[in-house]
Amino acid sequence: MAELDPQALEKRTAELMSLGIRNFDALHVASAECAGAQIMGSCDDQLLATATRNRDRIKARVVGVVELAREVLR
Helix, strand or coil: CCCCCHHHHHHHHHHHHHCCCCHHHHHHHHHHHHCCCCEEEECCHHHHHHHHHCHHHCCCEEEEHHHHHHHHHC
16 A cells, blocks of 8 residues: 655645535545545534535545445445
8 A cells, every 4th residue: 555645635635624624524535535545434414515515526435334334235
């Protein structure tokens, strides 16, 4: 697994925060994106709503953990 570039992570975190995603949530989403994740699970309703509104600008799909479990377990 490739090491994450701290500068790229910091830049992407700031971009996500400008979309209305809170600081640590933005860091988590940016980390998932920089790691190449296609999907990220969360139980944070505010993050899920903000990510859904901005889905065209977020590289990793952010979904609820129940939805993620359903997808994985089918």
